[in-house]
Amino acid sequence: MLEGKKIIVTGGASGIGRATCVLAAREGADVAIADINIEMAEETAEMVRAEGKQALFVEMDTSKKADALRMADETVKAFGTIDGLVCSAIKMVPGKLEELPEEDWDMVMDIGLKGYFLCAQAVGRVMLENGSGSIVFVSSIGGVQAYNGAGAYSVCKAGAIMLGQLVGVEWGGRGVRGNTVCPGQIRTPMTEAMFVDPEIAAGRAAVVPMGRVGRPEEIAEANVFLLSDRASYVNADFMQVDGGQAESKMMHTPGRSWGGKKMDYNAG
Amino acid sequence: MARFTDKACIVTGGASGIGAKTAEMFVEQGGKVLIGDVDDTLGEKVADEINSKFGAGRAIYMHFDVSNLDDCKAAVDRAVAEFGGVHCVLNSAIKMAPGLLKDLSLEDWNTVVTVGLTGTFLMTQAAGRWMIDNEVPGSIVAVSSTGGLQAYGRAGAYSTVKAAVIMLAQHFAIEWGDHKVRVNSVCPGHTETPLTAYLQDPEIKKGRGEVTPIGRVALPVDIANGILFLFSDEADYITATALDIDGGLTKSVMNHLPGRKWK
Numbered sequence: 001m002l003e004g005k006k007i008i009v010t011g012g013a014s015g016i017g018r019a020t021c022v023l024a025a026r027e028g029a030d031v032a033i034a035d036i037n038i039e040m041a042e043e044t045a046e047m048v049r050a051e052g053k054q055a056l057f058v059e060m061d062t063s064k065k066a067d068a069l070r071m072a073d074e075t076v077k078a079f080g081t082i083d084g085l086v087c088s089a090i091k092m093v094p095g096k097l098e099e100l101p102e103e104d105w106d107m108v109m110d111i112g113l114k115g116y117f118l119c120a121q122a123v124g125r126v127m128l129e130n131g132s133g134s135i136v137f138v139s140s141i142g143g144v145q146a147y148n149g150a151g152a153y154s155v156c157k158a159g160a161i162m163l164g165q166l167v168g169v170e171w172g173g174r175g176v177r178g179n180t181v182c183p184g185q186i187r188t189p190m191t192e193a194m195f196v197d198p199e200i201a202a203g204r205a206a207v208v209p210m211g212r213v214g215r216p217e218e219i220a221e222a223n224v225f226l227l228s229d230r231a232s233y234v235n236a237d238f239m240q241v242d243g244g245q246a247e248s249k250m251m252h253t254p255g256r257s258w259g260g261k262k263m264d265y266n267a268g
Numbered sequence: 269m270a271r272f273t274d275k276a277c278i279v280t281g282g283a284s285g286i287g288a289k290t291a292e293m294f295v296e297q298g299g300k301v302l303i304g305d306v307d308d309t310l311g312e313k314v315a316d317e318i319n320s321k322f323g324a325g326r327a328i329y330m331h332f333d334v335s336n337l338d339d340c341k342a343a344v345d346r347a348v349a350e351f352g353g354v355h356c357v358l359n360s361a362i363k364m365a366p367g368l369l370k371d372l373s374l375e376d377w378n379t380v381v382t383v384g385l386t387g388t389f390l391m392t393q394a395a396g397r398w399m400i401d402n403e404v405p406g407s408i409v410a411v412s413s414t415g416g417l418q419a420y421g422r423a424g425a426y427s428t429v430k431a432a433v434i435m436l437a438q439h440f441a442i443e444w445g446d447h448k449v450r451v452n453s454v455c456p457g458h459t460e461t462p463l464t465a466y467l468q469d470p471e472i473k474k475g476r477g478e479v480t481p482i483g484r485v486a487l488p489v490d491i492a493n494g495i496l497f498l499f500s501d502e503a504d505y506i507t508a509t510a511l512d513i514d515g516g517l518t519k520s521v522m523n524h525l526p527g528r529k530w531k
Contacts, residue, residue: 115456129320141521141522142522145519145520145521145522146519146520146522147522148522186271188343198525199528199529200528202526202527203525203526203527204527206526207525207526221499243523246521247418247419247521248418248419249414249418249479249517249518249520249521249524250414250415250418250419250420250421250523251421252524253472253475253479254474254475254478254479255472255475255476255478
């Protein structure tokens with residue numbers, strides 16, 4: 001699907017980012033892994049090489065403009081060009097709004113929103129020159145529905161959706177598509193501390209119409225589709241990959257259902 | 269001058285619930301209403317109560333079926349004859365035919381589509397034609413639902429019809445903007461009405477309240493307030509929109525994770 005393409009993945013050291021690197025390589029792409037975590041990024045690079053493709057590690061902080069520019073430069077130097085960018089770098093800093101410190105807000109926004117902008121701009125300039133490219137932002141269903149207790153996360157992720165639309169609208173006419181993927185609850189190193197608790201894991205699974213949380217590989221599939229030419233007319237869109245969770249609010253009414261029975265959606 | 273002085277409103281499904289409350293408040297705020305329904309006993313009662321509260325001749329009940337084109341035209345003719353015109357329309361008539369999609373009969377599907385969607389089309393078209401022909405600015409509101417934004421399991425065709433109602437209102441709105449006929453929809457959350465008699469069950473009511481960020485189910489007055497705002501001149505620049513009146517329910521899916529919270 002990505003034969004011969006050169007792809008950058010920010011936050012590629014782990015979780016959804018790593019799964020995207022591996023799948024992109026399996027589908028034929030050379031992959032630049034942009035991350036702040038050297039050790040895990042090197043592991044991802046090995047996984048890419050194991051798929052028979054070239055891997056490049058770019059150590060960077062996505063919230064720094066100089067780093068974003070260097071990421072684009074190093075990738076062009078190593079691979080000759082850039083065909084696709086997946087932004088997935090994020091840091092979780094949970095907290096209640098009434099108590100959230102300014103630096104926690106800034107931390108999430110700098111990495112998760114400003115970082116997406118800086119990386120898209122740096123890479124987008126190369127793509128616009130080429131007249132082709134695909135940019136995919138990893139948002140969240142928390143960007144569609146407020147995620148209580150998660151600090152700036154929801155606002156940051158809503159911003160990412162709009163930024164994806166903006167990229168698609170400003171650059172679509174010049175061959176560069178912009179889209180966003182909204183994962184639901186995915187078990188990754190970032191969320192492992194949460195899912196390792198059996199009660200939390202069971203609760204998170206129960207709330208999803210499909211009855212389970214997702215795997216990073218399932219998000220990678222959506223990212224790779226949007227990177228590929230098979231999505232050549234998909235632009236300025238956001239795709240929910242969440243087992244139906246974001247649309248499932250009407251399932252979560254406590255107490256007896258209408259008719260005196262609790263609905264079993266999965267019966268029969 | 270009151271908010272709706274010299275204004276006349278047709279309310280479909282006006283014999284109960286959101287329709288009846290809106291009719292009453294429209295009159296309370298200076299207007300006159302033609303209440304349409306297929307339940308004559310209740311419809312007459314609502315009209316009588318309004319008239320005894322706010323003065324004779326302010327509310328008229330008329331039997332009409334929104335899924336019948338001639339009935340809708342007759343309703344407009346009656347409002348024009350009695351009140352001199354039609355300025356507002358509330359499409360709130362609906363019939364519930366719950367069921368799992370797997371088992372839903374064509375008859376139940378058609379019932380909900382015919383009353384809820386076709387009825388909204390016919391009534392809006394009939395009233396809008398009069399407004400356009402007579403160059404009278406108007407405001408039309410369709411009652412959708414939070415179930416029109418997120419699938420309402422087990423409710424048969426309801427969610428699909430309510431989603432379509434939002435689009436129908438938008439479609440009328442963009443075609444009629446030039447004629448100063450505004451068309452919008454409202455999306456109520458869980459609301460206590462005769463249609464939702466299950467909310468009389470304390471356990472169900474408690475559950476529906478808990479699931480709503482504001483912590484309670486809605487009363488018809490909550491929804492009527494939003495509808496009357498859209499009817500009023502305060503909403504003069506609002507058309508083709510869908511207003512959620514749901515205490516935050518539609519956006520609250522992340523509130524509903526069972527089990528302990530992550531610290």
